[in-house]
Structures are given as structure tokens and as C-alpha cells.
Amino acid sequence: MKDFWNSTIACIVCSLCLIFIAFPAYAYVDPNAAGLISQILAPLIIALAAGATFLRKQVGAVFAGLSHPLRRQADA
Numbered sequence: 711m712k713d714f715w716n717s718t719i720a721c722i723v724c725s726l727c728l729i730f731i732a733f734p735a736y737a738y739v740d741p742n743a744a745g746l747i748s749q750i751l752a753p754l755i756i757a758l759a760a761g762a763t764f765l766r767k768q769v770g771a772v773f774a775g776l777s778h779p780l781r782r783q784a785d786a
Contacts, residue, residue, distance in 0.1 A: 762769060
């Protein structure tokens with residue numbers, strides 16, 4: 711079990727190192743492009759979060775229903 715956690719931590723550290731390595735960008739991104747993307751994504755994320763909050767009991771019941779057959783197989 712200790713080897714599993716050590717390898718998991720090593721994978722996370724290596725992934726973070728790859729993410730934070732700076733590569734030169736040879737392109738120009740229009741400053742307004744980021745504004746447009748945020749104006750499109752922000753309402754979508756808010757709507758998804760509101761829908762998940764509104765339907766949290768139904769979503770929880772779906773996940774419980776999906777995991778219920780797996781629990782029966784593990785108990786047998």
C-alpha cells in the first residue's frame with residue numbers, strides 16, 4: 711500500500727512539473743478573445759452549477775443506483 715501512495719505522489723509531482731514548465735509562445739492572442747471566452751463560459755458554468763444544486767437529490771440517487779449493483783457484487 712505504501713508503494714501505491716509513493717507512486718501516486720510521484721505521478722502528481724511529475725504532472726505538476728510538466729504543467730508549470732514555461733514554453734515560449736510564438737503567437738499573438740487578441741486581448742478581447744479572453745473576454746469573449748469568459749463571457750461565454752461563465753454563464754454556462756453558473757447554469758450547470760445551479761442545475762446541479764437544484765437537482766442534487768436526483769443526481770445523488772442516480773449515483774447511488776449506479777453504485778448499488780457494484781456493492782452487491784463486492785459483498786458476494
